Amino acid sequence: xxxxxxxxxxxxxxxxxxxxxxxxxxxxxxxxxxxxxxxxxxxxxxxxxxxxxxxxxxxxxxxxxxxxxxxxxxxxxxxxxxxxxxxxxxxxxxxxxxxxxxxxxxxxxxxxxxxxxx
Amino acid sequence: xxxxxxxxxxxxxxxxxxxxxxxxxxxxxxxxxxxxxxxxxxxxxxxxxxxxxxxxxxxxxxxxxxxxxxxxxxxxxxxxxxxxxxxxxxxxxxxxxxxxxxxxxxxxxxxx
Numbered sequence: 001x002x003x004x005x006x007x008x009x010x011x012x013x014x015x016x017x018x019x020x021x022x023x024x025x026x027x028x029x030x031x032x033x034x035x036x037x038x039x040x041x042x043x044x045x046x047x048x049x050x051x052x053x054x055x056x057x058x059x060x061x062x063x064x065x066x067x068x069x070x071x072x073x074x075x076x077x078x079x080x081x082x083x084x085x086x087x088x089x090x091x092x093x094x095x096x097x098x099x100x101x102x103x104x105x106x107x108x109x110x111x112x113x114x115x116x117x118x
Numbered sequence: 119x120x121x122x123x124x125x126x127x128x129x130x131x132x133x134x135x136x137x138x139x140x141x142x143x144x145x146x147x148x149x150x151x152x153x154x155x156x157x158x159x160x161x162x163x164x165x166x167x168x169x170x171x172x173x174x175x176x177x178x179x180x181x182x183x184x185x186x187x188x189x190x191x192x193x194x195x196x197x198x199x200x201x202x203x204x205x206x207x208x209x210x211x212x213x214x215x216x217x218x219x220x221x222x223x224x225x226x227x228x229x230x
Contacts, residue, residue, distance in 0.1 A: 042223075048217075106166075109162065110160045111159050
């Protein structure tokens, strides 16, 4: 148990559907992240939120829309996805999003949502 | 940009040592990390090494860092079936933006 909870664990959706992924952290952290994990590819950072403000958008298509209403919750709203968007979507958190470079600050990951787009 | 490379697959017998290798292109990362992902789970920090160290030992784990060659390795002694997982090397992107760059992950298969 890492203190980061993601729901749902699995999601199957059609290309015309709208769905949302949810992430909640119980660690009192101030930064939250969305990563995409595709088979045999490096983990891709999608979005970073620090103190509820988006500080990083890694050229993610607009069919992915993040929302961070508070430091404990992070959503990823999905609409008109493509089959190539099928992947494991991982949420993570750190105490402070700017701290990774200079400290041994650790990313705490959720178990992920396995998304299949048909 | 920063590039982190790992081999995709490693198979060992139970009781043997496993060595997982990672190379990176350019990093001012103060810390370099190894993450472990067990089946059906997210990534968990396994260990890390401070950039001014050459080696760090933590029970069955040994991390070696060769900064000149930009090479990081993870050695698991007496590998057990429970060590079967995907292992990710990660460094912080150049420019100290705080962004972690991950390798593709190495799947470790431990045979009884």
